[in-house]
Ligand code: HEC
Ligand code: HEC
Ligand code: HEC
Ligand code: HEC
Ligand code: HEC
Ligand code: HEC
Ligand code: HEC
Ligand code: HEC
């Protein structure tokens with residue numbers, strides 16, 4: 001075993017040991033696995049010893065079509081301990097007699113422990129916010145989203161990412177099918193256009209520091225500066241819009257005049273907009289006159305009407 005392999009192996013061992021050490025409720029499988037790691041009983045022939053029994057599984061074979069089955073590189077599992085880089089040392093495993101690390105919701109070890117396997121190679125800048133993120137706290141693991149035994153991981157493809165996310169996020173799935181929504185249904189947009197899947201320091205794990213900065217990435221014309229600003233626009237686009245989808249036109253939380261009256265009910269004529277079909281209630285309602293709702297650059301546009 002070369003030096004690099006030894007470092008990887010001991011990282012993983014420390015990861016596992018501290019995970020299990022901290023966890024009073026370590027499962028039997030976890031305790032057994034820790035013993036195996038400490039003994040370091042790796043197989044002699046790597047993948048070949050596993051394939052003796054597992055070659056018939058389509059799932060297992062699919063690994064070799066993806067990046068983790070690449071036999072040429074030295075940084076990937078195949079250049080290292082092969083299958084055992086992820087599943088741990090074989091020891092006496094021949095089936096149910098002695099477990100291997102099994103991943104996923106029905107895996108035999110905690111999410112934290114599963115993650116320590118992936119992070120032993122992927123602890124880089126992209127994953128710095130993972131610990132403490134909502135997903136990590138909710139005990140999701142890397143493989144809640146990622147599939148490694150596959151030619152291509154669906155969550156990395158913009159056309160299939162949304163389906164992976166909405167498999168759990170049913171509310172957003174309903175939102176994006178509403179009458180007015182960001183075009184996420186057909187792959188034009190993906191959740192990761194706005195969200196950092198591995199967590200971020202912003203609210204709701206946004207990629208940008210604020211809601212408005214997220215929106216300006218694509219709707220730059222709404223940034224201004226405007227001669228006459230409309231305060232809620234500079235404060236937060238979500239004062240009026242929903243981020244994912246709405247039953248109202250242009251993804252509005254509510255329609256005018258109710259939308260406007262939620263803030264302006266007591267300012268003179270702003271309380272009108274009921275009853276007869278006039279400029280206040282018909283057509284675009286308040287927007288019939290206040291058409292520059294995001295701000296105006298007209299010298300006389302202080303009422304956002306031009
Ligand atoms: C990069 C880490 C990694 C490597 C390398 C790896 N696996 Fe897996 N294995 C996983 C994960 C994660 C799963 C859960 C399913 C998934 O995400 O694709 C899994 C699932 C499995 C399963 C259960 C799936 C089933 O239903 O059949 C078996 C068996 C298995 N792996 C064997 C192997 C063998 C044999 C090798 C080497 C040829 C190997 N694995 C290499 C991570 C890995
Ligand atoms: C002598 C045959 C044999 C060898 C060699 C073998 N396995 Fe297994 N393995 C099995 C059997 C049998 C099962 C149990 C399948 C079941 O539970 O349905 C199993 C289960 C597993 C599972 C758990 C799947 C799950 O969903 O719980 C993983 C992961 C796994 N093996 C990985 C490996 C790896 C990696 C190697 C090589 C280091 C290996 N196996 C070598 C026979 C073998
Ligand atoms: C032995 C090291 C090692 C382990 C363990 C490992 N990976 Fe990787 N992974 C790699 C390498 C090398 C690549 C190739 C891309 C690169 O250069 O980063 C890669 C690529 C990826 C990619 C990008 C795939 C693509 O198609 O571009 C994802 C996602 C990923 N790994 C997830 C995981 C997950 C999830 C686990 C745990 C189940 C895991 N990895 C375990 C080494 C590893
Ligand atoms: C909530 C779903 C989700 C979870 C959980 C998740 N990922 Fe990802 N991951 C993604 C998506 C989506 C992408 C592609 C878009 C991007 O990179 O922003 C990605 C990209 C990657 C990549 C390739 C690009 C890069 O960032 O280098 C790697 C490697 C990776 N993830 C590893 C991991 C590891 C390791 C974990 C666990 C600590 C993990 N992921 C957990 C969704 C997830
Ligand atoms: C296995 C289920 C699962 C998958 C898959 C999943 N999530 Fe989540 N996600 C959760 C849970 C549970 C929470 C916490 C409760 C909630 O807000 O619904 C959460 C929370 C979030 C939050 C709020 C975070 C915060 O800091 O407030 C965002 C944003 C999010 N997920 C985006 C995504 C994206 C984007 C994807 C796909 C790349 C994804 N999720 C995939 C289960 C999942
Ligand atoms: C156009 C940008 C954008 C896209 C695309 C997007 N989101 Fe969001 N999402 C946001 C913003 C902004 C918030 C913050 C809402 C708040 O602060 O009230 C948010 C909040 C969330 C939350 C936290 C729950 C809540 O309502 O506060 C979840 C979960 C979530 N998004 C999941 C998703 C999923 C899943 C997808 C893909 C189907 C997705 N988002 C696509 C911008 C976006
Ligand atoms: C990644 C790019 C992107 C980001 C980021 C983004 N949008 Fe959009 N937005 C779009 C696209 C694309 C459309 C659809 C344009 C079309 O259909 O002509 C759209 C449409 C809209 C519409 C009009 C919807 C309709 O039915 O006419 C509103 C309102 C909107 N976005 C608000 C926001 C808000 C608020 C944010 C920040 C939370 C945001 N957008 C972030 C790309 C983006
Ligand atoms: C005071 C309420 C309000 C706020 C706050 C607001 N909007 Fe709007 N927005 C509207 C209304 C009302 C419409 C519909 C205008 C129409 O039909 O003429 C609209 C339409 C849009 C549209 C689609 C039509 C167009 O003008 O391109 C986009 C995109 C949009 N808003 C983005 C944003 C962004 C980005 C922010 C934050 C910087 C924001 N909005 C803040 C009320 C608001």
Ligand code: HEC
Nearest residue numbers: 230231232239256259260262263286287290293302303304
């Ligand atoms: C979230 C609260 C909120 C919503 C919703 C909202 N506004 Fe405003 N609006 C404000 C605030 C705050 C100001 C600044 C008041 C000030 O400076 O005295 C303002 C200013 C204005 C002004 C300029 C008033 C002036 O000072 O001359 C007009 C016109 C206006 N809003 C119309 C609308 C219309 C029309 C809608 C609906 C499409 C709307 N607003 C929705 C909070 C809101």
Ligand code: HEC
Nearest residue numbers: 257260264267268269270272273279280285286288289303
């Ligand atoms: C027929 C055109 C018209 C319609 C419809 C209209 N406004 Fe106005 N609004 C104006 C004009 C013009 C001003 C500027 C008045 C001034 O400068 O004295 C104004 C001023 C305002 C102001 C600034 C404070 C004030 O009273 O001077 C607010 C707030 C406002 N409108 C809200 C609304 C809301 C909310 C609606 C919908 C219920 C609405 N307006 C519908 C023409 C209209």
